[in-house]
Amino acid sequence: MEKNSGSTNLGGNANRSGSINSSDGANLSGSANIIELKHVTKRYDDNGFVAVNDFNLEVKRGEFVTFLGPSGCGKTTTLRMIAGFDIPTSGEILLNGKSITSLPPYERPINTVFQRYALFPHMNIFDNIAFGLRQKKMAKDVIEHKVKRMLTLVDLEGFENRSVATLSGGQQQRIAIARALVNEPEILLLDEPLGALDLKMRQEMQIELKAMHDKLGITFIYVTHDQEEALTMSDKIVVMSEGQIQQIGTPEDVYNEPKNAFVADFIGESNIFSGIMTGKLRTRFCGGEFVCVDDVPEGTHITAVIRPEDVELTTPEQGMIRAVVTSVIFKGMHYEITMQSGKNEIVARSTRAANVGDRVGIRVEPDGIHIMIAEDHTNTFLVDINKDYRLEYNGKLLHASLTKLIKGGKRQEDGSIVDGNGEVIDINRLRIQASIQPEDIEMTDNQEEGLVQGNISNLIYLGEHYLYIIHTDDLEQDFAVYDEDLWNMGDRVGLIMPTEKMTFTIKK
Amino acid sequence: MRFSRKNLGIPYAVFLLLFVLMPLAVLFYYAFTNGSGQFTLMNFIGFFTNPNTLGTLVYSFAVAFVTTVVCVLLAYPLAYILASSKIRAKSAVVMLFVLPMWINFSLRITALKEVLIFIEGNLAMYPFTNTVIGMTYDFLPFMILPIYTSISRLDHSLLEAAQDLGANEREAFFKVTLPLSMPGVMSGVSMVFLPAMTNYVVLDMLYNSTYIMGSLIGSYFAAYYWHGGSMIALILLLIICIFTLLTDSDETGDVRGGTIL
Structure with missing residues (x-):
């Protein structure tokens, strides 16, 4: 069975062969969903913030699933709800078809590898790993045997009596994995487990984790903001943003066929x-x-x-x-x-x-x-800020307030604008995007009347009206315009774009 | 002459010499000499053969021990509830418990005395209990603060890890929170137990009694019996040393949770 554990090289080869699809099919055939999340939503009581919104996911037994997204996208909250540390506001979490939505963490056959390992500092390595087994009141010799086997698995034999503080980050990481795996959980949750390691160590651990997953056959749910990590290890990637799933798919799918601009931008x-x-x-x-x-x-x-x-x-x-x-x-x-x-x-x-x-x-x-x-035909374009801190486009002043766009912005006597923190904004770093609807742009023969000038490069009949694409000369920007009249291809026109019809947003 | 940073230490060295090392030397000298300046172990033997001094030692120890236990029993749950509660004005509530420390000591004890007389009538009826009450009232903040600090510094993910590994809330408390807050408890114990052994103001003000180590030394010195008094002070010093070593030995190099105002 071939998996994509080897290649982490995303640079050279865009169209990676789709070998994983076929091998995954064989891998997962005949196995049922181990965990299902149905319409799971988490809203925080104190500030009403919706961390996770209508999350739906099915994970098959033995899969390596990664939640990928920028910080604050709700991936960790989702993981915590699966672990039982957070209870969903609404929705259901099913484990093997049975609801575990409000079960406390200690009653779930799920174990977690925490972001900063969370090893017990007052116990030695043996006691740390044995913690879960002792909770289950296992026999002493069984515990000893299992702990030894785990230490061998994570390549730290003989570390039983060491204290946590004497271990390096990478070693603590392995102990944290061993402590979770020794309980033979149905699902192993990993919350950015490699975040604190240096690059080389991280790459080594990625391969080791993947090998462990293949060997043990346990379902892994992995949280990361590192797209390369996700692409390297996962069978299935769940791309998240602002509490919502953007795309679920194999690494190839999300890389080669991103569903929307967010996924495309975030992955690679x-x-x-x-x-x-x-x-x-x-x-x-x-x-x-x-x-x-x-x-x-x-x-x-x-x-x-x-x-x-x-x-x-x-x-x-x-x-x-x-x-x-x-x-x-x-x-x-x-x-x-x-x-x-x-x-x-x-x-x-x-x-x-x-x-x-x-x-x-x-x-x-x-x-x-x-x-x-795209959802609509909205024209979007970047506008300039001139040295008087006014918005302009194509060298023409736009009658729009830059002050209002900036949070807590105020115009000073010398014309410059300060933000809410009292700092003068940097016009070279601020990027303002304007958008306008095609029906709000008017074409005119009098070119000088328009904000921009260009030639009609395309003409498409949409039933009620025509859609024109106007190619502007040196801005290299196409504008989509709806017009009921028929114009000719190649006509040179001016575009009247009323400032009050434009909406402005600040780009990062 | 070039100014070096070492010179800044000179005043402190002089201070140590004058106010720590010299007095200690004097203490040793007096403890092991008699009135005519000859070496003797009589002061030492005398302490352990005199039923009065020995009785005071045992009594002081008992008072300090019970006071410490009561303080721990009162302070731990309070500190735990405060540290793990979600109320926003946490530190303000902690301040409320610490506030009495800022009120003059004798005023507090006088007030306590009046309250106790109001309840009991005659204080002499329960001398031990009243002493413990007085001491507990006096030292409780010193126990609350370090325990509170050590519990609030506890990494919450450790508790989640314990629960994740199958421990319910109660088990997680006994296996994680309690052992990890022990440095705070030990810190509190050393801040309560040792002063409680020698603090004579409480007894003095409640009963005009001298039946505690601190006032025993005072009474020897008041009678110009320097040698006996020095020996008692030395023995006390020894006890404190042993105690400190014992409480320190089970530390794992953790930072002591002791924020004192």
């Missing part, structure tokens, strides 16, 4: 653009026309995700879009090349170096473009 590095389908297997984003493999109806607004390793640098003439190289960083196996195309930033990984300032073309093979259907 991505270029994410919003665009529109302009024909069968044809899409437009970033000011260029691309061929893709996802069959999405014409006129659909989409989000396109391109992994940096799928971005190809060519001569300006050969590229689908043109860009200027703004930075080149040597990363060992490859160069990370950042390019600017109008307002869009594109990151590529290449084994060949480029020079800052090079004019290049960008090509992406059809299978390197992952298309996700």
Whole structure:
């Protein structure tokens, strides 16, 4: 049975072969769900914060499942509810089909490896590992035998009489795993167990944990914010954000077929653009026309995700879009090349170096473009902040208040803006995104009247109205506009975009 | 002359010499000499053959022991409840229990005396009980604080780990919380037991009694019998040394939980 324990290299090879799918099928066939979470929600009484919202998950016996997400996404809370330290506000947790929702932790056949190990400092290693067995009132010689076997498993034979304080972080980690595993739990929960270890140690432990999982056949539920760790070890990854499941899938699934922009952004590095389908297997984003493999109806607004390793640098003439190289960083196996195309930033990984300032073309093979259907046709674009701390776009002032956007912001006498903490905001670091609906933009022949000018590059009939894609000249930004009148392809128009119809948000 | 940081230590060295080492030397000298300045062990033998001094020692020990036990029994549950409760003004509540320490000592004991007389009529009826009550009242904050500190510093995940491994709340308390809060208890014990053995103000103010180690020494010195008094002081010092060594030996190098105001 082949598992993906070996390769942690995400850089070089984008389309990893799908071997895990087939082997997993064999691995899990005939096994039932060991644990099921049904509509589990956790709301904290004191502040009403919803940590986990309508969480649904089925875990098969023997699976290695990882909860992956940024801190505060609810992954640890979910784990704690499975362990029994937190009780869900609503919903059900079933273990082997029976509800354990409100069972106290000491009555669940589930054990936990804690984030900071939580070894008992007043006991030696033997007593730490034997704690659970003694709770079960096992015979002395049985306990001794089991503890010895566990110490062998985690490769720490002869450590019985050592005190916890004399152990290194990695050793404490192993003891914590041994202390949990010795109870032969049905499920082992691991709460960011490798977070406190250094990189080399972490990589070693990843492989060891995975090997342990394969050997023991116990179901592992693993929490991490490290996407590489999740991809390396898991059979199934649950990507979470803000208390909600974003995607459940195999490592290949979430890496190659991210369901939404959050997953794409969180798992590996991505270029994410919003665009529109302009024909069968044809899409437009970033000011260029691309061929893709996802069959999405014409006129659909989409989000396109391109992994940096799928971005190809060519001569300006050969590229689908043109860009200027703004930075080149040597990363060992490859160069990370950042390019600017109008307002869009594109990151590529290449084994060949480029020079800052090079004019290049960008090509992406059809299978390197992952298309996700966007909810609507909202146009989003980054606006500038000028030195008077006013918002502007395309060199024109926007009549919108920057002060109101910043929490506790105040405009000082010299025009600068201070935030709630009284610090002057840094206009170079602040990125403001504006969005406007296609129906709120008006096209005009009088180009100077518009906020931006461009040519109609696409025209799609949507039944009640036409959808136009206007390609702006040097901003390299496409705008989607609804209009009931018929305009001609290639027409040069100005776009009137009322500031009051725009919404502004601060990007991180 | 170059100024070195070592020079800063000179005042302290002088202080130690004058007020610690010299008095100790004097104490030893007096304890092992007689009135004419000759070496003798008579003071030592005298202490253990005199029923009055020996009786005082036993009585003081009993008072200190019972006081310490009562203090632990009162302070531990209180400290535990306070430390594990979720109330926001925790430290304010702790302050309330510590507050009496800031009120003048003799005023407190006088007030206590009046209360006890009001309840019992004649204090002489229960001298031992009243002494323990007085001492407990006096020393309780010294027991609460270190225990409270050690319980609140306890890593909560240890309790979760115990529960995770099959211990219910009660078992988790006895297997994790209690042993891990022992440094705080020991710290409290040494802050209550030792002073309770020598504290004569409580007895003095309640009964005008001198039936405790501290006042025994005082009474020897008042009678200008330096040699006997020094020997008692030395024996007390020895007892304290032994006691401190005993309570320290079972520490695992943990930080003592002793926040004193």
